[in-house]
Amino acid sequence: MRETPNKRKRKSLDKQGAGALLFLLPSLIGFAAFFIVPALRGIFLSLTDWDLLGKPGFVGLENYGKLLTDEEFWNSMLVTVKYVFWNIPLQTVLALGIALVMDRVTKSSVFRGIILIPWLLPNVVVALLWLWLLDPAVGVINSTVQSWGMKPINFLTSTELALPSIAGINIWRHMGYTALIVFAGLQGIPREVEEAALIDGASPWTRFIRIILPYLRPVLAFVIITSVIGSFQIYDTVAITTRGGPITATYVIYLFIFKNGFESYLMGYATAASMILFLILMGVSFLQMRIMRASESDF
Amino acid sequence: MKKQIFTILLAACLVLTLWSNGKEDKTSGPVTVQYILWDANQLPAYEKCAEDFMAANPDITIEITQMGWGDYWTGLQTDMVGGTAADVFTNHLAKYPDFASKGQLVDIAPMVARDKVDTSVYMNGLDGLWATKDGKRFGLPKDWDTIAIVYNQEMINAAGYSAAEANSLNWNAKDGGTFEKFIAALSVDTSGRNGLDPNFDSENVACYGLALNHFDDRGQAQFSPMAVSNNWMYTDGLYNANYHFDDPKFIATIQWFVDMTEKGFLAPYEMTANNANPLFTSRQAATVFDGSWMIGYYSSSSEFPVGFAKLPAGPAGVKSMTNGLADSIWVGSKHKEQAWLWVKYLASAEAQNTVGTFGVVFPAIESGVKNALAAYDAKGLDVSAFTEEATNPGETFVYPIVDNGVKISEIMTQTFDSIFLGVTDAESSLKEANKKILDLF
Incomplete structure (x- = not known):
């Protein structure tokens, strides 16, 4: 089956997207490591009784x-x-x-x-x-x-x-x-x-x-x-x-x-x-x- | 594309591997023991100790870092969480119960027993402060401090007092004793009248008889000399949490301080909340209470001769809080044995004699104190007020060691703020504060 022009366009965009992703990767890694992960960890910690030095224990919504x-x-x-x-x-x-x-x-x-x-x-x-x-x-x-x-x-x-x-x-x-x-x-x-x-x-x-x-x-x-x-x-x-x-x-x-x-x-x-x-x-x-x-x- | 991502990931793994290798534990061969302290004045003394220690232990390098008191504890905690805390750190009585209860300190009792360290050489029962009821030990004493009256010699002479008279004042909560007369005589209003003059203007004071730092739960160099000499004690014992801030004797003592502010003899809270020391060095206050660790500050920052007198004797006599520091080993240290050698050395007569010669602090062993006295003497300073309190039987007491120190401090600081700003009265707010503290346990 022959490729339609639309499909070809999408493919070229995919190729561009992959290139863009490569350039975005360092900042995405940084964003994930310094923002997303700590934020998610923050949500988790807020549900624990962590005392800073020990192991956090889950306490639900108690805090x-x-x-x-x-x-x-x-x-x-x-x-x-x-x-x-x-x-x-x-x-x-x-x-x-x-x-x-x-x-x-x-x-x-x-x-x-x-x-x-x-x-x-x-x-x-x-x-x-x-x-x-x-x-x-x-x-x-x-x-x-x-x-x-x-x-x-x-x-x-x-x-x-x-x-x-x-x-x-x-x-x-x-x-x-x-x-x-x-x-x-x-x-x-x-x-x-x-x-x-x-x-x-x-x-x-x-x-x-x-x-x-x-x-x-x-x-x-x-x-x-x-x-x-x-x-x-x-x-x-x-x-x-x-x-x-x-x-x-x-x-x-x-x-x-x-x-x-x-x-x-x-x-x-x-x-x-x-x-x-x-x-x-x-x-x-x-x-x-x-x-x-x-x-x-x-x- | 996949290849590129693979390369990046591989490189990242390589970096992580190299980094983790750098953190690998070394159990033999040359090791570095990290040591932290907060007092910059003591740094040269400990650098000298490290030099001597390293000469005797060529396989161990001591790396000393000094961090100001403000950053010291939070920095230490963060490092403990991050796994990078110093192997050995200078520890404080108000802080160590928290660290001990959270399992962050090495119990050195077995090492003390194994190496047969003689703990009877330390002065004033300092040793007992670092050994817990259940037989554990988190430090060996290295120094101590007491509180005394720091005065402007020119001013007390002008008010007709000799050094000997300043050294033997008395106090009670009813009429303030000779101490109240002393600070009244030293208070001068803007018209030049002193506090003994019936026309003294307490609203326009040029120089206050006494200035004290911000009151907190310990009141180490604030209320504690008066309150304890008034037959009061914080709790029922060293590790007891049954607080007595609602005791009538304590309330009467605090009320006396409030009265002194109203009479214009004690610098008002608003002027000293930040720091009372500049009032003294700028001749706006004739005396302050302060600890022996501040001797160097007053003698070098004042442009007038400074003297030190014993605290006034209350109904129970002279009572100075004594506090002692010790070095503790962090539980996460990778070189605990070497860290112990360093802690043992700092607690030895050899190291404490060295520290003494610098004349910045009183070591915990008597021979070190002799060296310190000689060093102060060489600087022309008579600091016997501090040492007499420490050596006279019954003239010192220790602050109770309890958990929840931070919360107690916060409750009492806010309560004293409120009392000294005239928002609430001493009796009702101290009773309420004590209830809040008891509720913590």
Whole structure:
């Protein structure tokens, strides 16, 4: 029987597919080894009573059941959500402002470089730096405050200020990088659209609301979704500056997972908490993508 | 295509085989024993010990790694899980029960018996801390520490106190004894009035009489000297978990500390939650409680003469927590016999005499302590407050060795946060915390 043209085409595609597979293989192996296998193992471990050093014993859904009634777990979830609300809006607005400055006011690469420096520093270094800057006894900021005749501000040691202070530290670190992404988005806005609006007499505010923001929506959606995921994963700054305190003011979910897994040897329990966090983050990201229509453009 | 995949798989197998060969156990010939410790100040002393040990045991190489306290324990656990932990590691009383209960430590009791190691040479009952009730042993003592008052000499002189007076203070939970007067005299407000002055402004203090680090369940250099000297004890015994944080004597002690904060004599929690040491070195606090392992820090970081005084004597006398370290062998070590030789050497008089000469820590054997005292003396430091507490009968106690250490620490840290921030009162929150702790067992 003779081959039909369709069959021949499929065969040639199969051949191409095999070649592509070969090139994809290294990253597929990496993806499987470092993502899929650990994720599946994570699901398994969350159903065990693994104590980190011994052999895991299967306990079914017991860990999940315990977590649902664990006040500490839900409190740490609440603290984390509060942190996200302190962090994201301010960081996004500041990044947008800086991006506009980079786009409209100065094209200086030195300025862009300076803006990016905090993001280039390791998290631990940033946390230590701010821990000392904000220290009530010997920190530069409080020495200045005191030299103005005011009382020192307990940035990291009062229950009210600790969480916003940690959010502030992370905003300082991340806003330059976020601004750079938004700046790249601004570069993609066709100038003629704005020029046309200018000729029509549109005010700067109208141009910002009607042209710049709608054009930026996919970029902002990306920035907000990735920042929200990143914010939920806040750990290092807390571990260095407040260790979850004062009381439980900064006891975020990652600290809960770390302490249970690595300090209390409840690795199965900690893994179950990670799984719940994973599901919550999936849900939050999905909602954000739907609300922000992340993959669509208005133009 | 199939051939290419086959080649790739073959190459991968080859790499894995080579890698696994590299991990192969060696039971004879030259071996390397990995050793880890956390205190950077002690590293030179142990490097010298390793040098001497290797000279006597040419077949064994000792490789020392120092990791800061913050990373030490999590790093060690991760390495244990990964099968790459050090053969020998410096162990701590608060940590070893967990490792022992999870079968990660080699029981060295048979080796101690076989080699007839004399365990009676160690000071202050340190030896008993590493031997369990059921006859197992997880370490041989190598050093000890005690707590004392660290003071700014210029400030105590200005307040009219001599070193001898500072060394013989007393305390009680009712009126604070001569110790409260001492820290009151050392507290100075922004107008220059001290705490004995009725017009002292506790809201605007320029220098606090006393600063203490963050309170936790041990309160080693915080509440423990006062609470234990007030006839209180954490539990009913070394391996007992019947905690007494709800005891009226303990509550009264903590209440005294809260009162001191309100009077402006003790630096407030908000200023010391991170670290109280800078308050002392920056002259914002006249005294601190701290352990003998910090002698070097205070003498080198302060731009004023520093002195050390014995803890104030409470109703039960002077009471300092003493803690001792030991070296433990990891159960996964491939060179247990060589690791044991190294552990035995570090616990010997020879090694402890060497460590003593560096003047950074007090060794567990008396001759080593003599060397340490001579080394401190050469640096112009009188550290007899620490050693007198250790050698006077009844002036030291040990922290109970219990499971659930991490959870207890978390409960008590949060409770003390809440008390010192004024969110809850001492009595009700300590009673609640104690109940939570008892529920853990």
